[in-house]
Amino acid sequence: MTPLPDYFCPADGTRVPGGSLDWCCPACRGPLDLDFAPTPGPLKSLGGRVNSLWRYAECLPLAAPTTSLGEGRTPLVSLTDGVAAKLDFLMPTLSFKDRGAVLLAELALQLRPRQVVADSSGNAGTAIAAYCARAALPCTVYVPEGTSAKKLEQIEAHGARLRVVEGDREATAHAAREAADEAGVFYASHVFNPYFLHGTKTYVHELWEDLGGRLPDALVVPVGNGTLLLGAALAVAELHAAGLIDRRPALYAVQAAAVAPLAHAWEQGADDLVGVTPAAPTFAEGIAIPRPPRARQILRAVRESGGAFLTVxxxxxxHAQSDLASRGLYVESTGVACWAAVRAGALPQPRPRPGEGMPAAVVPLCGAGLKTGPARA
Structure with missing residues (x-):
């Protein structure tokens, strides 16, 4: 078994051994990063590899998966001239969260906890439940009251114990973290555990491969806790450091205007959250996070990329959900936020780049519409 890399706290540098069940920095209780800086292989090395995200094995902190459900390698389709969509709702559990969940389940298999605990507004919970079922690991998922009944059904179908918490998403996270502090518990947190980010980064590795070793000018990403955006930033840094891309795309982070703490901090020119953003109803329930723990990292990643924050x-x-459905793509309301921003003209006018099939911007369609149904006024 390959030794696990150590964790470190990006805020104060505290280090945690790689085989630990500690889920946060023991000093500041903040999220951890992974002391892991891989070098991706050249494009020509990918031929003949497994047709899943594990084809990027040299970039992943775990090898030889036993829990894979074939996740990754989702299609890239054109929406308009210059804009393409990556169909990450075509995953085993119908959301992009499978990219990170498989890494967490694989890690848990190595650590052998007595219990796996997760908290989620739905999609991460369904993904963790599915991959724990695949790995035969006992799993409990905490969700806030009001979570889509279809997501609850999916979590329970995979055999996970369901805990519905009275209150909002933050109350749910608090309950799960209390359970995670118990001995022998692995906290499969898509926010605090950096292995999740090393799974979501494969989204960009796939784009790079499918576009012939290039990336578009702009990556437009929905942001609540920022797991897809931070994963994208990891992949871009890896590809650039290896000399496999000569320029970095701008990262555009999209939030619902109803719950937009990061966009507000961005407007204020702040490096961290400013004030308290109250929870408010929104169709984009999956990104309605008032206080994302990795706020500083998200703001820094967008700023360093030359991108910006957008709200819808x-x-x-x-209207964006209806528009996509009219194009044959039925996507849950959270997953259409980026297309809503593009339709609203929030991006610089995208223009096709030289080369057949090369979009100027790519948006992810992150979850299937069947998970929540249509957004209704």
Whole structure:
């Protein structure tokens, strides 16, 4: 078994051994990063490899998976001239969260806890439940009241114990973290555990491969806790450091205007959250996070990329979901936020780049519409 890399705290540098069940920095209780800086292989080395995200094995902190469900390698399709969509709702559990969940389940298999605990507004919970079922690991998923009944059904179908918490998403996270502090518990947190980010980064590795060793000018990403955006930033840094891309795309982070703490901090020119953003109803429930723990990292990643934060209204989300459905793509309301931003003209006018099939911007369609149904006024 390959030794596990150590963790470190990006805020104060505290180090945690790689085989530990500690889920946060023991000094500041903040999220951890992984002391892991891989070198991706050249494009020509990928031929003939397994057709899943594990084809990027040299970039992943775990090898030889036993829990894979074939996740990754989702299609890239054109939406308009210059804009393409990556169909990450075509995953085993119907959301992009499978990219990170498989890494967490694989890690848990090595650590052998007595219990796996996760908290989620739905999609991460369904993904963790599925991969724990695949790995025959006992799993409990905490969700807030009001979570989509279809997501609850999916979590329970995979055999996970369901704990519905009275209150909002933050109350749910608090309950799960209390359970995670118990001995022998592995906290499969898509926010605090950096292995999740090393799974989501494969989204960009796939784009790079599918676009012939290039990346678009802009990556437009929905942001609540920022797991897809931070994974994208990891992949871009890896590809650039290896000399496999000569320029970095701008990262555009999209939030629902109803719950937009990061966009507010961005507007204020702040390096961290400013004030308290109250929870508010929004169709984009999956990104309605008032206080994301990795806020500083998210803001820094967008700033260093030359991108920006964008917000979309409830009407824009609703119309974007209908528009995508009319194009044959039925996506849950959270997953259409980026397309809503593009339709609203929030990006610089995208223009096709030289080369057949090369978009100027790519948006992810992160979850299937069947998980939540249509957004209704």
């Amino acid at each position: 209204t409830e009407d824009q989300i609703r």
